[in-house]
Amino acid sequence: MDKREKLLAAALKLFVEFGFHDTPTSKIAKEAGIASGTLFYFFPTKDELVKALYIDLKSRLNEYISEVIKDEKSLQGILKVHYSTTLHWALKHKTEFRFIEQFNSSPYLKQIAEEEIQKYIKPIMALLEKGVKDKIIKPIDVNLIFSLICGHTFSVNQYLVANEFSKSKQDMVINDTFDLLWDMIT
Structure with missing residues (x-):
């Protein structure tokens, strides 16, 4: 699983568990085991991550x-x-x-x-x-x-x-x- 896929998988888990607004990008990056900067490389905003x-x-x-x-x-x-x-x-x-x-x-x-x-x-x-x-x-x-x-x-x-x-x-x-x-x- 590449970094983008790890981020999507972590976001899926957390968004369903906590909702869109109560899931900070830092928590998604941590769940994926990836640096926050890497998350923003793939998805410039949380909104872009949700839509992707x-x-x-x-x-x-x-x-x-x-x-x-x-x-x-x-x-x-x-x-x-x-x-x-x-x-x-x-x-x-x-x-x-x-x-x-x-x-x-x-x-x-x-x-x-x-x-x-x-x-x-x-x-x-x-x-x-x-x-x-x-x-x-x-x-x-x-x-x-x-x-x-x-x-x-x-x-x-x-x-x-x-x-x-x-x-x-x-x-x-x-x-x-x-x-x-x-x-x-x-």
Whole structure:
């Protein structure tokens, strides 16, 4: 693990544990075993570190989803695999997903360049638009549908994390809640 990766890993751990504002850069550098000056070499400000960590995590999650979803053809199949893959990744990467949740409900989200955000949501938005156009999905604003899907995903993840279900019970909850989501938008 190189110094930048060590800093990101330390920041992830501390931001989730203490929050963005209660985690000084000196604590991140110490946790990473790296000098503060080195932290500022990679990330000139704490804000830049927070945003870089988010982009890193979103990129990893999206690469994972893209790999799993590539063979799906139907809209329902694509959305189901996207949903279930996101939740399975979240259960396996609890700290990372918790950070993404924190970030999404913070002022930092507005500081991410629109092009960067579009890179992650454009494919799913295009699918939703096609679903509405093809009359598979209800004729509702796709931004609202996307918000409903995201909110549903985060809420179901919180439910799964709060309960110690077996893998088969987790899968059942994920499948059942996807069916509820699908019924809601179609």
